[in-house]
Amino acid sequence: MRMRANFHLVSILVFIIVFAFHGCCFAVAKPREVRVGFYFVDGLQMRDSEGNFAGYTQEYLEAVAQYTGWKYKYIVGSFSELEQKLAAGEIDLLSSIVKTPEREKLFDFPAQQQGMGGTRLIVSAKNKTIAYEDFPSFNGMKIGDIAGINNEKSIRQVNFERYQKKNGFHAEIVKFDTPAAMLNALEDGRIDGALVSATRSLKRFRVIAHLQVMPFYFAVKKGDRELVDGLDFAMTRIRIYEPDFDQKLALRYFSSEEIPPPVFSKSELEYIKSHKIIRAIYDPNRRPLEYKDPESKEYAGIMRGVFDVVSAVSGIQFEFIPIESAEGVDNLHLKYNAPIRTLVNHDFNWMQSKGAALSQIILSAPVVMVTAPQGRAISDMVALPEGLYLSIRYSQSHPEVPVTWRPSMKECFDAVRQGNAKFTIADFYSAEYFLQQNRYRDLDFRNMGGTSTYLSIAVAKTADPILLSIMNKSLESITHDTLAGIITKNTLYKQPFSLSALIYGHPIQSVSFFVGLLLLSGIFLAKSVADKNRLKASLDHTEKQGEVIRLMTESMNAGLLVREAELPFKLKYVNDNFYKLLGYTKEEFSKLAKDSLDSLFTKEDPDELRRLVAESLKVSDEYQLQFRLRRKDGSSIWVQDTGRKFLDTDGSIVINSVITDITPLKVAMEELRVRAEVDSVTPVNNRHTFYIRTRKMLDANPDRQYVIVCWDIARFKVFNDLYGIEGGNRLLYAIGSHIREGMAGRGECARLYADNFVLCFPIELLDAERMAQEIIDDLNRFPFDFEFVPNIGIYVIDDNSVPVELMCDRASIAQQSVKGNYEKVFAFYNDRLRNRLLKEQQIINDMKPALEGGQFELWLQPQFNIATGSVTGAEALVRWRHPQKGLIMPGDFIPIFEKNGFITRLDLYMFESACRLLRKWKDEGRPLTPISVNLSRIDLYNSLLCDQLCGLVRQYGLTESLLKLEITESAYMSDPEQLVSAIQQLSSRGFKIEMDDFGSGYSSLNALKEMHVDLLKLDMRFISTKGDTERGGSILNSMVRMTKWLNLPVLAEGVETWEQAEYLKSIGCLLAQGYLYSRPVTAEGFESQFLTNTEEPTACVSAHHGMSNQFWDPQAQSTLIFNSIIDAAALFEYHDGQLEAIQTNEKFFCIEDGLTREEFSSYARDIMPLLFEADRAGFKAALEAAAAGESETETISRWRATSGAGFLWLRIRLRQIANSQGSHILFAAIENVTQTKRLEASIYESKETMRIAMEQSSLFVWEYYPKTRKAVVIRHNSNIPAPPVSMENYPESWLESGLVHPDDKAALLEAFKKIDEGATEASCIVRILYDDGLYHFERVSLTAIYDRDGLFIKIVGTAASQTKRPEELN
Secondary structure, eight states: OOOOOOOOHHHHHHHHHHHHHSOOSOOOSSOOEEEEEEOOBTTTBEEOTTSOEESHHHHHHHHHHHHHOOEEEEEEOOHHHHHHHHHTTSSSEEEEEOOOHHHHHHEEOOSSOSEEEEEEEEEETTOOSSOTTOHHHHTTOEEEEEOOGGGOOOHHHHHHHHHHHHHTOOOEEEEESSHHHHHHHHHHTSSSEEEEETTSOOTTEEEEEEEEEEEEEEEEETTOHHHHHHHHHHHHHHHHHOTTHHHHHHHHHSOGGGOOOOOOOHHHHHHHHHOSEEEEEEOTEETTTEEEOTTTOSEESHHHHHHHHHHHHHOOEEEEEEOSSOOOOTTHHHHHSOOEEEEEEOOHHHHHHTTEEEOOOOEEEEEEEEEOOTTTOOOOOEEEETTOHHHHHHHHHOTTSOEEEESSHHHHHHHHHTTSSSEEEEEHHHHHHHHTSGGGTTOEEEEEEEEEEEEEEEEETTSOHHHHHHHHHHHHTOOHHHHHHHHHHHHSOOOOOOHHHHHHHOHHHHHHHHHHHHHHHHHHHHHHOOOHHHHHHHHHHHHHHHHHHHHHHHHTTOEEEEEESSTTOOEEEEOHHHHHHTTOOHHHHHHHOSSOOGGGBSSSOHHHHHHHHHHHHHHOSEEEEEEEEEOTTSOEEEEEEEEEEEEOTTSOEEEEEEEEEOHHHHHHHHHHHHHHHBOSSSSSEEHHHHHHHHHHHHHHOTTSOEEEEEEEETTHHHHHHHHHHHHHHHHHHHHHHHHHHHHTTTOEEEEEETTEEEEEEEGGGOOHHHHHHHHHHHHTTSSSSSOOOEEEEEEEOSOTTSOHHHHHHHHHHHHHHTTTOSSOOEEEOOHHHHHHHHHHHHHHHHHHHHHHTTOEEEEEEEEEETTTOOEEEEEEEEEEEETTTEEEOGGGTHHHHHHHTTHHHHHHHHHHHHHHHHHHHHHHTOOOOOEEEEOOTGGGGOTTHHHHHHHHHHHTTOOGGGEEEEEEHHHHHHOHHHHHHHHHHHHHTTOEEEEEEETSSSOHHHHHHHSOOSEEEEEGGGGTSSSOHHHHHHHHHHHHHHHHHTTOOEEEEOOOSHHHHHHHHHTTOOEEESTTTOOOEEHHHHHHHHSSOOSSOOOOOOOSTTSSGGGGOTTOHHHHHHHHOSSEEEEEEEETTEEEEEEEOGGGGGSSTTOOHHHHHTTTTOOGGGBOGGGHHHHHHHHHHHHTTOSOEEEEEEEEOTTSSSEEEEEEEEEEEEEETTEEEEEEEEEEOHHHHHHHHHHHHHHHHHHHHHHTSOOEEEEEETTTTEEEEEEOOTTSOOOOSEESSTTHHHHTTTOBOGGGHHHHHHHHHHHHTTOSEEEEEEEEEOTTSOEEEEEEEEEEEEOTTSOEEEEEEEEEEOSSOHHHHO
């Protein structure tokens, strides 16, 4: 449950004051590296999608490090292993441990707990027969639990044994090594129930009992006081500044969505039915926790909100009875006939002595000490409220401190305020309530050494025990958000109006109020008594009261102004405090402001302020304004002007204004606003502010279209590793500053999280190419040795009603699509991405039910010995048999599972499926063929992986050698240290390790050097992909030879032809798998084909229509040509105007980005509809010509993209290879020439543009080829005599022609010389002979042109008329 997340302004200011005077009690001389034991439990301690340590514990420790400066080294292991290491001093700290007397002998513990946890008894969600706490049904159940240290009883088991003894049933405990093995056994029905932590996910299970809830702690190696003191200090500060810190973490990592609805037993439902109203007693003076509302006279407060939820959940109604004093719960059932006390402290021993039982903990709060300002206290006593648990416990534990007992908490605060007590103690909620009242605003408070109090509900032991069970189940249903709402509602205080509240809360305004009241009584007296002497006496009395008010304002350091009541409100009196407030002497102020304050205003219009005052005084006798005044030193301050009409001593009406400096309050409010709206790292807004402001912007401009742009920096984690978190934050701040400056007045911007920024601006400002380049340029201007590449996603808003959060999600989807693509850094959100997202989401929605429903099937692809043809093993592959979609191939779901982490559960499922199949073969007496099972990169971060796999092997009575584990080389590349560690552990337990896709990455040899593997799997793409096949074969040969030197078996996968198989045999690679021998088959198919006769391999060979069988014969030369052809190729059947694609090679699917076989299959029956209508006639003519048996035909035509986005230009060469009964088999070689056609169009447009531009100019253009000393005139100036189109021996021949002035030849030759010496450009001004017989100045410009390899090939020269002489240009 969650406590209130935000403090109010008063609380924040109190904290600032407290910690300004109370320094830190703990400091770290230098950063210490703390060795932290890290065992994996969902939500509590885990790894995120990038493999980083994460979870409740990790984030808690990072918060601790903010105060201690510690750095952490996480040591991964099982809980029992790490507990032993902590006892041996091999690690320093272990989290989430329940404190017991036995453990306190082994470890040290801080005073503050890490959180609250407990144990639940669960059954499979499929088990609907056992009701909640149906104890007779629990008899004889097999209950799973995780073995404790040295196989001792776990605390869960100890609690469960007490629980079953208490409730009169007996169950059998079955021990497991790991949680995963236990839960798998529960789902498989090998056990009936399991004891799990209260933090574990329950979505697949159902809770049938709750055991004791208790706090858990960080445990520290014995004697390490530095760690204990550091934890105490940091956790105390965390709880003071953010009392609900652990609850917020619990909300984040243990989602409230997993709180199951309460399930009441039959006896509980009968109790609810027979007890419609239950009485409950409460303390009427413990606001805000609980109190009697003074207006409605009803029960109110936080606990009232809790009981309202309990009523709604259970159906029980409560009658609330106030008790006269803060008495305990002694005999509450007998005295009040009330079985419930609404609020007590959670102390079982205390409640035992009072004859009451406790509910689960509802709230926790720090215990604080409230003190008076120094020097005020005239007593050393502590004021404590009578009967409260905290009071009694404090007096018992501090007998040396004298106590003055008070009837209520309020009287305790009054005693401290008046100096009659040195301090009092209270829970944080109660203390905050009083400290927000103006009368207690000068009291101080501090945390009581990290002490917290835990609050629960008490139920009388004389009541039916079923009532406590109902209460606990109902309380379990209260989510974090619900409780947070209840707390917030009851802690947003509105002060009631009273005379004392007015004086304490508004002393300055009170002065004006009482002056007005006194003068009003003076006027009344004057009207009712005609005697002039009595009137004079009354006015004299009023004058004296005015003097008192002046003295009061002086003592309060407030400015007092008396002004005329009519515009323009001329000044009549100013007290000393006012000009001192502004930094002036009395003489200086008198000269500056004789009649008005106009010269003192900074921003506001004084006439407008006077108008506002006049308007307010028309409807009321008082007003209040806030504005800024200029001080003598030029600075400005915020002031509040509180004014009221006043009868002056001369009988005139004046305005009495009290001026107070509210600058600190304004500054604090602005800081709070910035903190709430602006990002914590950068100067841009946070995402919540972005959502709000963007929504306002869109709503205010419904006719204007906007775009959302999300972008981040590729490999930013690497940057943080190189330059540290501080360096990363500096970079983010600089980026944020640049974005804020660029977006000023154009749109909205924010940092979403990490290095992800978001922008929203009008679409007319969008130039995606330019924006991407500007971002790249801006990033690379930063002084870091790092190549910055952004990932940019753009969503063009087509529906303003869509939530801004969803708009950002769509831009993020587009952003994700370009990650890892360094050639394309931006992408637009479109229907294809949307459809992919919907498809992925559907897969995510279906994945857990599919796993629970057994929809994932184990398929096997056999592995062969090429020489003997015998089966040597099989690779386990997964297929998803969806009830609606049919068979789904792994390429459609494995990448998604790897991204969201579900792959770990699927891999364990597949491993157990392989174990189950091997057990079946063993029982049936079949040959035991080893099975290779793939492990994902994410699996390697699971410290329990080895234990889980070994547990499954033992469970099915197998040996580890029958199960081979395949890991990919890419896993080594991503985290070699982690992979090596995991492989060493698995190998030591007897598993055979196979490295898949060896040679496809960049770390192959290093991987072999660093870790032990038992077999290499080579990728046949070396000799089947585009490129030098001979070179690929040589590489493959070298790798096989290397494995022989290492005495390491090697297997080739992806073998599709006999020629490949023969080549492999010739180089000594005798193990293979691939389509040549068998496609993957079901387990049943594998048994029937390969476990009965393993002598002959089976190849998958088929034919089409019985026509041209050579193309389906793996030994035919034509098949080899077809499969190894470099570009896209297809076999078409042309019949009756229809064109069917009957076979395609792999390159065919590279024609269109993202095209898959599944997508193309819907068009394969007839591809003609994809052809542009205008191009069909030409293409059909080419088909007819090819079908007529003529020579090869070629056509270029436009085809619609299967995605529906645009079209493709394809060059298709057609040749008939077979025909029968009007059907023609055509071989097609296909080339995507879209870019070429676009380039041609672009070149044509450029040439046309250049031609028009040159025709409209007077440029003289030529090209010069230095190697041949030949020049070619491209265009000549009509004013110059037409030179030859081609000139030899250039440039001397041009100089000798007389066109260049003799004095300028040297300058022109010098320009050519610069180009020869390596310059890319050179120019000079020379005189050229025109047709009019005169020389005119021309600027000659020379530009060097290079080819793609950087070789100099020619010079392009231009000559343009120059209107100014050279000397004029200087």
